[in-house]
Amino acid sequence: MLCNEAQRVQAYFDGELESGESVVIEQHLVHCGACAALIRDLQSTRDALREQVSYYAASDRLRGRVMQSIGGESAPQPKRRLLSDRHFWWGIGAGFAPAAIAAALLVTVNTPASTDQMAADLLNAHLRSLVSNHLIDVASSDQHTVKPWFAGHADVSPPAVDFPQSDYRLVGGRVDYVNGHRAAVVVYRHGAHVINVFAWPGDAEAAPQLTTHNGYHIACWRSGDLESCAVSDTAIDELLALTQLLKNSQG
Amino acid sequence: MDEKRRKFEMQALPHLDAAYNFARWLTRSPVEAEDIVQEAMLRAFRSFDGFRGTDVKPWLLTIVRNCFITSHDRKPDLPVSEADGADPAFTDAAPDPEAVAISADHVRKLNLLVATIPGEFREVLILREMEDLSYRDIARITGTPIGTVMSRLARARAMLKEAWLDRVEGARNAVQ
Numbered sequence: 001m002l003c004n005e006a007q008r009v010q011a012y013f014d015g016e017l018e019s020g021e022s023v024v025i026e027q028h029l030v031h032c033g034a035c036a037a038l039i040r041d042l043q044s045t046r047d048a049l050r051e052q053v054s055y056y057a058a059s060d061r062l063r064g065r066v067m068q069s070i071g072g073e074s075a076p077q078p079k080r081r082l083l084s085d086r087h088f089w090w091g092i093g094a095g096f097a098p099a100a101i102a103a104a105l106l107v108t109v110n111t112p113a114s115t116d117q118m119a120a121d122l123l124n125a126h127l128r129s130l131v132s133n134h135l136i137d138v139a140s141s142d143q144h145t146v147k148p149w150f151a152g153h154a155d156v157s158p159p160a161v162d163f164p165q166s167d168y169r170l171v172g173g174r175v176d177y178v179n180g181h182r183a184a185v186v187v188y189r190h191g192a193h194v195i196n197v198f199a200w201p202g203d204a205e206a207a208p209q210l211t212t213h214n215g216y217h218i219a220c221w222r223s224g225d226l227e228s229c230a231v232s233d234t235a236i237d238e239l240l241a242l243t244q245l246l247k248n249s250q251g
Numbered sequence: 252m253d254e255k256r257r258k259f260e261m262q263a264l265p266h267l268d269a270a271y272n273f274a275r276w277l278t279r280s281p282v283e284a285e286d287i288v289q290e291a292m293l294r295a296f297r298s299f300d301g302f303r304g305t306d307v308k309p310w311l312l313t314i315v316r317n318c319f320i321t322s323h324d325r326k327p328d329l330p331v332s333e334a335d336g337a338d339p340a341f342t343d344a345a346p347d348p349e350a351v352a353i354s355a356d357h358v359r360k361l362n363l364l365v366a367t368i369p370g371e372f373r374e375v376l377i378l379r380e381m382e383d384l385s386y387r388d389i390a391r392i393t394g395t396p397i398g399t400v401m402s403r404l405a406r407a408r409a410m411l412k413e414a415w416l417d418r419v420e421g422a423r424n425a426v427q
Contacts, residue, residue, distance in 0.1 A: 007401055007405065009314050011386075014386070016385065044412075045411050045412055046380055047417070048411070049365070049376065050381065053273050053361050054358060055268075055274075055381055059285075062285050064272060066267065066292045069293050070293065070296045073297065124257070153359070175265075177265070209315065
């Protein structure tokens with residue numbers, strides 16, 4: 001038997017009511033047995049749909065097809081453009097609009113090989129994470145939070161290790177796109193610098209071992225089936241020190 | 252890479268899973284869902300210059316739904332496919348669901364229950380519960396008033412609950 005308030009109870013459950021109305025419904029739920037039961041039913045249907053019914057993720061094949069058809073649409077560019085500048089952080093610190101910085105810092109670079117393509121993609125993903133307010137999806141310095149989060153959101157679940165004895169602080173993780181791959185990204189801070197560590201299932205594609213573009217360093221390595229690349233504008237020795245810590249932790 | 256493509260990859264591509272999941276639940280066919288998503292992403296890319304909003308996901312899902320409708324005007328409605336868990340054992344007596352951990356079998360049966368909910372109810376259920384979209388976004392995507400979204404959502408939830416209860420009670424009777 002449904003109460004006349006059933007529709008508002010549903011809206012309350014879906015977070016669609018103004019706070020004043022929510023209070024009215026909360027009071028109503030205290031003494032209406034039918035609506036209290038409705039809330040329990042809504043919750044169990046939601047739990048079933050979110051936890052037990054399949055969420056179908058796009059396959060890598062579909063992702064590839066989509067990238068290819070979009071690639072076919074965009075006009076071929078003679079030169080690749082990269083966002084970059086070693087003083088990037090100062091700009092952020094000074095509070096300039098990120099888009100204005102991005103526009104002002106467009107640099108044209110000739111990059112012929114596929115390794116360079118990947119380096120450019122990694123660098124773009126790194127810069128994108130800094131300008132788009134999408135640095136982290138899961139904010140945590142706890143490796144037991146970050147690693148399981150990847151299990152539900154990315155194709156790989158790289159070690160998200162915190163190194164409390166070092167200057168590298170684990171700040172969280174996110175999912176990003178590099179060269180058509182869905183990559184798990186572990187984010188560290190080293191002083192004022194952000195270090196993005198991208199990881200995806202290793203395949204035949206060549207990742208650069210160590211390269212520098214406009215003041216940003218990219219260091220890649222493979223461990224088992226995992227391809228990893230660390231990107232930052234921190235000093236190269238400091239970037240390599242982190243990759244060494246990560247390699248050691250991967251055994 | 253040109254600016255439009257870079258922007259598209261940054262803003263629209265992260266919703267590819269949502270696009271596919273929605274198409275997959277609309278069509279109930281993996282093959283058809285992939286074709287629809289590819290078509291939808293291409294249409295989205297072509298009209299991306301004209302996109303002035305801030306929320307890409309509802310915009311993209313609207314295009315997915317339009318592509319689905321266009322393709323279904325050409326083709327008859329598909330029966331619920333094998334891939335949704337329509338195994339012949341579906342009508343067999345199940346063990347007491349309360350005693351069963353979430354198994355592949357359980358997931359398959361729940362998938363089938365959702366897949367058999369009529370399309371206009373199923374789509375609001377997927378958009379609300381799986382994509383966590385607001386009534387307003389769902390109304391935009393499905394081209395219906397918010398009141399209709401609310402009543403369809405209530406009906407869809409009730410259908411799923413009833414179907415699930417029937418199964419639970421059927422299983423209890425079978426056990427006794």
